[in-house]
Amino acid sequence: MEGPVCQVAWGCYVLLAISIGAHCAMSSDNLACPSTSDLRTQPVAALDKEGIGPAMTSIPMIACSTSLSEHHSGGSGTNKNKQMVEQLQRYGVISSKKVVEVMETIDRALFVPDGTPAYVDSPMAIGYNATISAPHMHATCLQLLEENLQPGMHALDVGSGTGYLTACFATMVGPQGRAIGVEHIPELVASSIKNIEKSAAASLLKGGSLSVHAGDGREGWPEHAPYDAIHVGAAAPEIPQPLIDQLKPGGRMVIPVGKIFQDLQVVDKNLDGSVSIRSETAVRYVPLTSRDAQLKGY
Ligand code: SAH
Numbered sequence: 001m002e003g004p005v006c007q008v009a010w011g012c013y014v015l016l017a018i019s020i021g022a023h024c025a026m027s028s029d030n031l032a033c034p035s036t037s038d039l040r041t042q043p044v045a046a047l048d049k050e051g052i053g054p055a056m057t058s059i060p061m062i063a064c065s066t067s068l069s070e071h072h073s074g075g076s077g078t079n080k081n082k083q084m085v086e087q088l089q090r091y092g093v094i095s096s097k098k099v100v101e102v103m104e105t106i107d108r109a110l111f112v113p114d115g116t117p118a119y120v121d122s123p124m125a126i127g128y129n130a131t132i133s134a135p136h137m138h139a140t141c142l143q144l145l146e147e148n149l150q151p152g153m154h155a156l157d158v159g160s161g162t163g164y165l166t167a168c169f170a171t172m173v174g175p176q177g178r179a180i181g182v183e184h185i186p187e188l189v190a191s192s193i194k195n196i197e198k199s200a201a202a203s204l205l206k207g208g209s210l211s212v213h214a215g216d217g218r219e220g221w222p223e224h225a226p227y228d229a230i231h232v233g234a235a236a237p238e239i240p241q242p243l244i245d246q247l248k249p250g251g252r253m254v255i256p257v258g259k260i261f262q263d264l265q266v267v268d269k270n271l272d273g274s275v276s277i278r279s280e281t282a283v284r285y286v287p288l289t290s291r292d293a294q295l296k297g298y
Contacts (some may be wrong), residue, residue: 182214
């Protein structure tokens with residue numbers, strides 16, 4: 001069921017994308033593709049998923065690779081990372097200075113598997129049926145959470161995968177804050193720690209304000225709750241109650257919700273403990289599920 005639906009949808013989308021040119025490159029599940037001028041001013045949807053249906057593995061890579069990679073010929077890794085961030089600013093995905101700073105500080109190349117193009121605006125396979133999210137999706141989530149990632153604050157990254165966003169969170173909340181990654185594939189936990197050790201966030205890992213743990217992220221990580229910011233990097237069928245419980249009043253969670261059709265939802269916990277939820281954009285992420293289901297291909 002999923003495969004054919006996705007293939008038809010993707011077929012339509014790709015035709016549309018080609019017809020309006022490469023500016024549509026970063027949008028994926030957003031089938032009502034906005035105009036090119038819209039894409040310069042609003043966050044675009046992502047395909048954060050590889051491999052559900054056969055048509056979903058290669059098309060977005062082609063579509064997405066036109067936008068950021070064309071500016072990445074030559075220069076050092078650091079320069080290329082900077083150019084990627086500049087390009088995201090040019091497309092209107094990043095408007096925040098702090099998000100620019102952190103994405104320039106944490107070099108994406110240290111987090112993608114060897115041989116993978118680091119600065120192309122696309123999700124990339126990282127093994128275990130997981131992906132590192134596309135740069136514009138990382139940027140969008142950082143920007144949505146920016147106010148809740150001030151120095152000294154607590155941040156939880158559920159489904160931390162490569163550790164890229166956990167490292168960004170730790171850098172933003174600083175040594176007085178706390179950034180926790182929770183990932184249910186122990187091998188990814190181990191490799192993410194190695195990635196972080198090579199990055200500008202290494203001292204925060206060493207100092208203990210950044211840590212990554214193996215566990216079921218649907219339970220959150222109560223030890224360092226409540227959190228000012230919670231990011232979930234995989235799509236939940238519904239928002240897990242423990243994550244709402246572990247959100248601080250005044251705190252914000254960004255979480256993709258849904259199965260085939262997913263929304264990036266922004267969950268704000270009000271000071272009276274009530275919760276306000278809005279949809280930011282349509283997205284496509286890997287599922288937030290059990291380890292067994294993920295390893296079997298869902
Ligand atoms: N944001 C990360 C990874 C995104 S892929 C990055 O950009 O690198 C989603 C991740 O969620 C995968 O690594 C997957 O293993 C993990 N995941 C899925 N369900 C989970 C669960 N129940 N608990 C913890 N991690 C989970």
